[in-house]
Amino acid sequence: MTATAAVPIRVRYQECDPMNVAHHSAYAVWFEIARTELLRQQGAVYAQLEKEGVFFVVARLSTRFRKPAVYDDELEIEVTGHPSVGVKIEHTYRVVRNGVLLATGETTLACVDRDGKLQPVPERYLI
Amino acid sequence: MTATAAVPIRVRYQECDPMNVAHHSAYAVWFEIARTELLRQQGAVYAQLEKEGVFFVVARLSTRFRKPAVYDDELEIEVTGHPSVGVKIEHTYRVVRNGVLLATGETTLACVDRDGKLQPVPERYLI
Amino acid sequence: MTATAAVPIRVRYQECDPMNVAHHSAYAVWFEIARTELLRQQGAVYAQLEKEGVFFVVARLSTRFRKPAVYDDELEIEVTGHPSVGVKIEHTYRVVRNGVLLATGETTLACVDRDGKLQPVPERYLI
Amino acid sequence: MTATAAVPIRVRYQECDPMNVAHHSAYAVWFEIARTELLRQQGAVYAQLEKEGVFFVVARLSTRFRKPAVYDDELEIEVTGHPSVGVKIEHTYRVVRNGVLLATGETTLACVDRDGKLQPVPERYLI
Numbered sequence: 001m002t003a004t005a006a007v008p009i010r011v012r013y014q015e016c017d018p019m020n021v022a023h024h025s026a027y028a029v030w031f032e033i034a035r036t037e038l039l040r041q042q043g044a045v046y047a048q049l050e051k052e053g054v055f056f057v058v059a060r061l062s063t064r065f066r067k068p069a070v071y072d073d074e075l076e077i078e079v080t081g082h083p084s085v086g087v088k089i090e091h092t093y094r095v096v097r098n099g100v101l102l103a104t105g106e107t108t109l110a111c112v113d114r115d116g117k118l119q120p121v122p123e124r125y126l127i
Numbered sequence: 128m129t130a131t132a133a134v135p136i137r138v139r140y141q142e143c144d145p146m147n148v149a150h151h152s153a154y155a156v157w158f159e160i161a162r163t164e165l166l167r168q169q170g171a172v173y174a175q176l177e178k179e180g181v182f183f184v185v186a187r188l189s190t191r192f193r194k195p196a197v198y199d200d201e202l203e204i205e206v207t208g209h210p211s212v213g214v215k216i217e218h219t220y221r222v223v224r225n226g227v228l229l230a231t232g233e234t235t236l237a238c239v240d241r242d243g244k245l246q247p248v249p250e251r252y253l254i
Numbered sequence: 255m256t257a258t259a260a261v262p263i264r265v266r267y268q269e270c271d272p273m274n275v276a277h278h279s280a281y282a283v284w285f286e287i288a289r290t291e292l293l294r295q296q297g298a299v300y301a302q303l304e305k306e307g308v309f310f311v312v313a314r315l316s317t318r319f320r321k322p323a324v325y326d327d328e329l330e331i332e333v334t335g336h337p338s339v340g341v342k343i344e345h346t347y348r349v350v351r352n353g354v355l356l357a358t359g360e361t362t363l364a365c366v367d368r369d370g371k372l373q374p375v376p377e378r379y380l381i
Numbered sequence: 382m383t384a385t386a387a388v389p390i391r392v393r394y395q396e397c398d399p400m401n402v403a404h405h406s407a408y409a410v411w412f413e414i415a416r417t418e419l420l421r422q423q424g425a426v427y428a429q430l431e432k433e434g435v436f437f438v439v440a441r442l443s444t445r446f447r448k449p450a451v452y453d454d455e456l457e458i459e460v461t462g463h464p465s466v467g468v469k470i471e472h473t474y475r476v477v478r479n480g481v482l483l484a485t486g487e488t489t490l491a492c493v494d495r496d497g498k499l500q501p502v503p504e505r506y507l508i
Contacts, residue, residue: 006311007191008249012283012286012287013286013287013290013398013399013404014286014398014404014406016398016399017394017395017397017398017399018177018394018397018398018399018401018452019182020399021184023395024150024185024188024297025152025154025156025159025395028151028152028155029152029266030266031266032152032266032267032268036267036326045155045326046267046326047324047325050145055146057146057148057192057195058192059189059191059192060150060190060192061190062153062187062188062189063184063187063188063190064186064187064294065187065188065191068184068243070301071301071399072299072300072301072447075219076229077211089318107223111264115181116195117251138272139410139413139414140272140277140412140413140414140417140427141271141277141279141410143269143271143272144268144270144271144272145267145270145271145272145274145325147272150267150268152268156395158395159393159394159395160394162391163453165395172453174392174451174452174453187500195445198272198428199417199426199427199428242401271437272431273436275438278409278439278442279406279407279409279410279413280408282404282405283406284407286406304399311402311443311446311449312405312446313446314443314444314445314446315405315442315443315444315446316441316442316443316444317441317442318440318441319440319441319442320439320441322438322497344399350393353410369448
């Protein structure tokens with residue numbers, strides 16, 4: 001079963017570069033915000049998970065940039081979680097402005113403990 | 128023919144996150160610095176290119192994170208350009224600390240003009 | 255006459271550092287977002303101003319950090335504009351979490367044209 | 382007694398904004414790098430200090446921006462430490478490009494322990 005969230009982001013001035021567009025490194029930050037909100041919607045708070053010794057680190061990231069986002073744009077970051085048994089979680093992302101697709105992305109997170117050792121994703125987060 | 132550069136980067140405090148490691152969004156910034164230095168080594172200055180109406184935008188980015196980088200680490204960002212005739216340039220990256228591979232990455236840049244329209248990569252940059 | 259806005263900000267993971275707190279450089283970004291929203295509330299859109307050749311550059315910034323903000327905190331950035339005839343605008347800021355003051359700040363913006371030359375703040379923004 | 386260092390910084394593309402200049406929030410990051418290098422020059426490594434339970438948090442920051450820095454500029458960040466007995470350290474900064482002063486700044490750091498409680502600056506860092 002997959003879960004989905006759509007998170008609004010307004011492009012910050014500081015995120016834009018001399019080409020007048022959002023710098024490509026900002027998308028990774030937006031993806032992170034979106035999957036945190038997806039988790040919150042599922043009843044879990046990432047800040048709390050870390051206190052319990054459950055950390056998610058990004059093992060893979062890929063992004064395809066189709067059209068630029070510009071300063072002050074109101075974007076929706078759509079995120080879908082693809083849960084699976086094991087130590088990893090996949091997410092896919094779509095960055096959309098007024099129904100127009102600007103970018104797509106994928107991440108693989110690995111679940112680790114306080115010492116960085118791989119551990120199974122806690123069952124209650126495999127919603 | 129390919130060209131290669133190895134660019135030193137020291138991990139900034141501001142680039143690190145509560146897990147005590149460099150945040151994954153920083154790697155895209157380091158890759159950008161590395162390919163700029165590769166270009167400089169080839170005799171071109173990106174800041175000058177933009178004045179001449181030659182812009183490179185990132186169309187694709189992918190990164191695989193193997194081991195974390197931590198604050199104050201001295202890294203080498205190895206970059207290889209894979210020139211080709213057309214409107215795109217591929218680069219591959221390796222992030223290395225004392226000979227240990229921490230991450231790998233790939234980008235595809237598209238060459239555009241001041242209005243964001245695709246244009247051929249100027250021949251003199253196809254070194 | 256002064257104008258005031260209170261803008262909600264949720265602290266991003268990428269904005270936090272190994273001390274588990276929001277890095278001090280993030281506050282300047284939050285202040286910028288807050289004064290942009292104050293301007294919007296007054297009927298002006300900064301992105302539009304730039305298209306009309308009205309730019310605001312930061313000439314002075316000072317911040318006093320009293321208590322740390324941590325990841326996922328919901329903050330209010332309170333901003334007050336202190337309009338005056340001339341080429342400058344002063345703003346003051348308060349960063350508040352659940353009624354507790356975390357930081358205060360002040361900026362002086364200078365109004366410049368497309369070439370960076372000082373110009374009077376357009377009268378209609380001296381609300 | 383005061384100590385001084387001059388640290389080279391090349392302005393990153395990602396640090397620049399649609400006005401084609403380094404965003405003002407970047408200066409706080411450069412100041413941090415400069416005082417870390419000053420510390421290193423004095424024989425101390427901040428990353429090591431944190432392991433020993435000695436943390437420095439920024440209590441005050443002020444910056445005056447005189448002239449903009451642009452992408453690819455080679456800057457010198459001059460930092461002077463003003464040591465004093467107690468829990469605080471003052472630093473002053475000058476951002477210089479080819480002998481031209483672009484900005485000045487001041488910070489006050491407070492020395493805290495792992496729990497964020499004020500503690501005296503260790504004597505060996507009062508050089």
